[in-house]
Amino acid sequence: MIAGVPPQPGFTAPKLMWLKAHEPLVFAKINKILLPKDFITLWLTGCHVTDTSDAAGTLWLDQGKREWSSLLCDASDVDLNWLPPLLNGFDKAGEVTSLASTALGVPKGIPVFAGGGRCRCWCYFNWCDNTRAVFHIARNVWSASDC
Numbered sequence: 001m002i003a004g005v006p007p008q009p010g011f012t013a014p015k016l017m018w019l020k021a022h023e024p025l026v027f028a029k030i031n032k033i034l035l036p037k038d039f040i041t042l043w044l045t046g047c048h049v050t051d052t053s054d055a056a057g058t059l060w061l062d063q064g065k066r067e068w069s070s071l072l073c074d075a076s077d078v079d080l081n082w083l084p085p086l087l088n089g090f091d092k093a094g095e096v097t098s099l100a101s102t103a104l105g106v107p108k109g110i111p112v113f114a115g116g117g118r119c120r121c122w123c124y125f126n127w128c129d130n131t132r133a134v135f136h137i138a139r140n141v142w143s144a145s146d147c
Contacts, residue, residue, distance in 0.1 A: 002072055004056065004063030013059035013076045020077060033058075033082045037115055044112050045094025048084045051114040055086055089116035 007014060012033070020027040034042060035058075038050045055061040055068075060078060062069040068083050087093060093114045101108035 002062050002064070002069050003059050004061075005059075007059055011057055011059040013072070013078070016078060017076050030082060032084070033078070034084065038084060041093050041112055041114070044096050044100045046097050047094035047112075049087050049093045049114060050084045051087050051089045051091075051116050053089060053116040058083075061086075087114040089114050 009015075012035070016027070016030075016033075032048060034048065035050060035054050037054065038048075042048055052061065052066055056063060060068055060072045060076070060083065062072070067086065068080055070080055073080050073083070091114045093112050096104075096106060096108055096110040096112060098108050100106075
């Protein structure tokens with residue numbers, strides 16, 4: 001099993017396969033694929049990146065090699081060039097740009113990190129400080145009832 005997980009309809013690959021079958025004109029316009037938090041990172045930094053934990057939820061990640069799988073991408077007609085470079089969650093994705101700085105009223109140049117999937121982040125917070133407060137925050141922020 002290349003992806004390390006069984007296919008599930010909530011993963012990105014099956015959603016894009018549905019889009020291709022039912023909305024081919026929309027599918028034909030794709031030139032980049034981003035997960036929600038990665039879209040925010042792009043807006044903040046101008047950098048098109050993701051982390052390996054969220055990438056695992058696409059069904060295109062070869063988890064053993066920690067890289068995008070051309071075989072899995074080909075199976076769902078996804079161009080590898082559409083996918084962002086892979087980072088670890090603790091890797092710096094970029095810095096807040098002038099545009100984002102002005103829009104948000106925060107200083108330009110603040111580092112933005114790749115982050116991670118909700119279960120991975122919840123586990124990290126729980127490991128760092130096993131208190132009710134952290135658990136409560138994690139559940140509210142990530143709705144991680146399934147973690």
